[in-house]
Amino acid sequence: MSSIPEFGELLAAAEKSAVHLEMRDTYYSNARFEAWQRGQRVDWNDRDSWWRPFHQDIADAVARGVQVRRARVVSEPVTDYIRWEHYQTRANTEAGEQVRWLPRRRAWDLLLPGSDLWVFDGKLMRIHHFSGDGLWVDKELCDEPTTVEAHAAAFEKVWERAVPHDAYEIM
Structure with a gap:
């Protein structure tokens, strides 16, 4: 795993697009999720309390003109x-x-990947592997054109059907 660039490096190298497909209903627990379960809420007016390096990486990419999109199948x-x-x-x-x-x-009639993934500029894919209980297991890269194109196309099919965040109501 150590030879695979970190997400921030891959995003910094993106020129046009970065898309993320999430397929799981549960991921590993973390302190922020556990705090939320106890009733703690984010103070959205206190940006320093919730802004993380990940958010800065996204903001930097968007400022460079990279379109960053995430689709969650739930x-x-x-x-x-x-x-x-x-x-x-x-x-x-x-x-x-x-x-x-x-x-x-x-999404029942879509052919979807079995793992979460990021596709950068339609050329490079970072695949995320999780255990059944949502623990991070491994990551790998794929730059084989046919495979990356198929996964990018799957993302686009999900994106076309998916509901924008502001309009999606939790059931």
Whole structure:
């Protein structure tokens, strides 16, 4: 894994686009999710409390003209983790990322990847592997043109059907 560039490096090298497809309903637990479960909420007026290096990477890419889009395929009713992701997506959108949601029941006829992934400029794909309980397992890169093109096309099919973040209501 150490030979694979970090996300920030890959995004910094992107010239036109970076798209992220998320397929899971649950990911590993983290302190921010656990705080949200206990009822703590983000003070959106205190940017320093929620702005992270990831958000700055997104903002920097968008400022360079890179279109950054994320599509999440989710089961409904959603899990608590997805409910939290929906809540905290405001940080992503304030960084300049476009986010859409596709209920899994509306994706049944699409041929979708088995793993989460990022595609940079339609040429390079970073695949994320998780365990069944949502723990990060591994990541890999793929630059084989036919494979990357197929995954980029799958993302576009999801994007076309998905609901923009501001219009998606959590069930």
